[in-house]
Amino acid sequence: MPQDITTTVLRNTDLGNANFLIEFEATPSMVQMAPAQFFMLGIPGSETLLRRPFSVCGIPGTFEGAPPDAVQVLYKVVGTGTGLLASLAPGSVIDVLGPLGRGFEAPERPGARPVFVAGGIGSAPFPALASWLAPQASPPLMYYGARTKNDLPLADWFESHTERLTVTTEDGSAGHEGLVTGPLAELLESSPAEAHHLYVCGPDPMLKAVAKLAQRHEVICDLSLEAHMACGFGVCLGCVVPTRQPGSDEISYDRVCVEGPVMRAGVLAW
Numbered sequence: 630m631p632q633d634i635t636t637t638v639l640r641n642t643d644l645g646n647a648n649f650l651i652e653f654e655a656t657p658s659m660v661q662m663a664p665a666q667f668f669m670l671g672i673p674g675s676e677t678l679l680r681r682p683f684s685v686c687g688i689p690g691t692f693e694g695a696p697p698d699a700v701q702v703l704y705k706v707v708g709t710g711t712g713l714l715a716s717l718a719p720g721s722v723i724d725v726l727g728p729l730g731r732g733f734e735a736p737e738r739p740g741a742r743p744v745f746v747a748g749g750i751g752s753a754p755f756p757a758l759a760s761w762l763a764p765q766a767s768p769p770l771m772y773y774g775a776r777t778k779n780d781l782p783l784a785d786w787f788e789s790h791t792e793r794l795t796v797t798t799e800d801g802s803a804g805h806e807g808l809v810t811g812p813l814a815e816l817l818e819s820s821p822a823e824a825h826h827l828y829v830c831g832p833d834p835m836l837k838a839v840a841k842l843a844q845r846h847e848v849i850c851d852l853s854l855e856a857h858m859a860c861g862f863g864v865c866l867g868c869v870v871p872t873r874q875p876g877s878d879e880i881s882y883d884r885v886c887v888e889g890p891v892m893r894a895g896v897l898a899w
């Protein structure tokens with residue numbers, strides 16, 4: 630059940646290259662949240678701005694090294710709101726509305742191995758997903774792509790919490806040079822459709838390319854979408870995406886903040 634609370638920042642750690650990990654005091658409802666659910670954060674100093682959406686990165690009690698009563702959010706400074714967020718010191722108070730939206734679920738095909746596909750700061754929900762899946766699924770494979778080696782926050786954490794981490798960068802400064810879809814295609818080509826379940830978060834062009842690959846190989850693929858959000862709870866209709874139910878030609882519109890942010894790739898009418 631979402632709650633609108635005022636809570637306290639415990640830590641706000643600069644991870645370098647404009648990436649930060651903020652931790653704030655959790656409420657009991659946050660302990661129950663699913664990976665890729667999100668919060669609308671009201672950031673002090675940004676009262677003239679709308680709240681901003683951020684995924685949960687560490688669910689209380691699951692993220693290694695985190696206090697059991699803290700929620701973690703991994704974020705990148707891209708504009709005014711995230712710039713103000715980065716300036717918050719421990720002890721600052723922050724308005725948090727959440728948890729919101731529909732998160733990732735466990736693989737539905739028995740024995741399917743989770744495969745995480747992340748683009749840059751799109752890696753934010755994957756620590757929560759890795760920790761949450763650990764007791765109920767095979768250890769995940771991860772394909773982590775970015776522009777440069779500076780855009781791979783928490784890569785060390787993923788290295789030690791996945792079965793295998795494959796990094797790609799567009800400029801070749803870390804891992805394989807190129808896009809994440811290259812090595813991912815090799816995996817899907819060399820294994821049966823039911824062997825894997827894809828979990829994807831990143832920029833739209835990457836989501837679309839991975840969705841296409843998954844469709845070609847008939848692999849189940851869940852995407853965590855991003856959209857500009859004004860309310861975060863289904864009222865403003867500012868975040869809708871076109872969808873089509875399997876077997877139907879009819880286009881409808883779903884709200885990323887309520888029916889998503891996690892949606893099955895096959896229902897998106899892109």
Ligand SMILES: Cc1cc2nc3c(=O)[nH]c(=O)nc-3n(C[C@H](O)[C@H](O)[C@H](O)COP(=O)(O)OP(=O)(O)OC[C@H]3O[C@@H](n4cnc5c(N)ncnc54)[C@H](O)[C@@H]3O)c2cc1C
Nearest residue numbers: 681682683684703704705707708709710711753855856857
């Ligand atoms: C469900 C969801 C979960 C998200 N989780 C995270 C997360 O865990 N970590 C993280 O760093 N970011 C996340 N985002 C994106 C984050 O909300 C935006 O980066 C943030 O709102 C930017 O605010 P700003 O005031 O700094 O930027 P602004 O000054 O408002 O804009 C700066 C730039 O960012 C772009 N932008 C702004 N809002 C969004 C948005 N909602 N989606 C995509 N681009 C946007 C603008 O088009 C512009 O180019 C998430 C977005 C959604 C919808």
Ligand code: FES
Nearest residue numbers: 861863865866886
């Ligand atoms: S953000 Fe208002 S309906 Fe989704």
